[in-house]
Amino acid sequence: MGLDDLKVREDLMKFLFCCGLVEDYVSRAYRSLASRLDDGLVKVMLDYIADDSMKHSKILIGISKYFGVSEISLNECEKTIGSTATDIIKDAERASAETDKISLKKLISEFDKLIDLEKYFGEEYFMMIQLKSFTVLSEYEKLDIGFIKEILEYISEDERRHVKILEFIKTLASQ
Numbered sequence: 459m460g461l462d463d464l465k466v467r468e469d470l471m472k473f474l475f476c477c478g479l480v481e482d483y484v485s486r487a488y489r490s491l492a493s494r495l496d497d498g499l500v501k502v503m504l505d506y507i508a509d510d511s512m513k514h515s516k517i518l519i520g521i522s523k524y525f526g527v528s529e530i531s532l533n534e535c536e537k538t539i540g541s542t543a544t545d546i547i548k549d550a551e552r553a554s555a556e557t558d559k560i561s562l563k564k565l566i567s568e569f570d571k572l573i574d575l576e577k578y579f580g581e582e583y584f585m586m587i588q589l590k591s592f593t594v595l596s597e598y599e600k601l602d603i604g605f606i607k608e609i610l611e612y613i614s615e616d617e618r619r620h621v622k623i624l625e626f627i628k629t630l631a632s633q
């Protein structure tokens with residue numbers, strides 16, 4: 459494996475770590491929103507998304523650590539996955555810091571952003587992860603990546619379900 463190959467591998471693993479970091483912050487934001495809502499059904503649905511996002515975080519960070527990545531700063535993540543991801547993290551931090559109760563109507567005003575976020579993760583983000591992962595892991599690690607590919611596909615499916623859940627909540631609230 460040449461220096462260029464090592465750089466590609468290292469960049470991919472950093473990318474996975476940073477995506478896991480984003481999922482962690484997003485999970486905390488959903489959990490915060492759920493805890494401040496007075497609608498029991500919506501609270502349960504947001505907790506469901508929060509649980510999935512935390513699971514995704516652990517998987518992505520765990521895979522990257524297995525392949526040698528240690529902690530990465532938010533500044534380094536911005537260089538690795540772009541400012542959109544760090545903007546998401548900042549928005550998630552703001553949402554997590556809120557403590558006031560929130561009505562379902564108020565929450566709905568934020569839903570288009572949440573739906574766009576889930577679509578971003580479900581479509582673009584995981585397609586990019588999968589393409590990069592398969593190339594690097596199969597070529598450079600000489601690993602059978604079938605199971606890792608399957609896990610990443612599960613995460614992508616979860617993200618599509620999150621969009622559907624958020625769209626259902628938005629419809630429910632507008633009735």
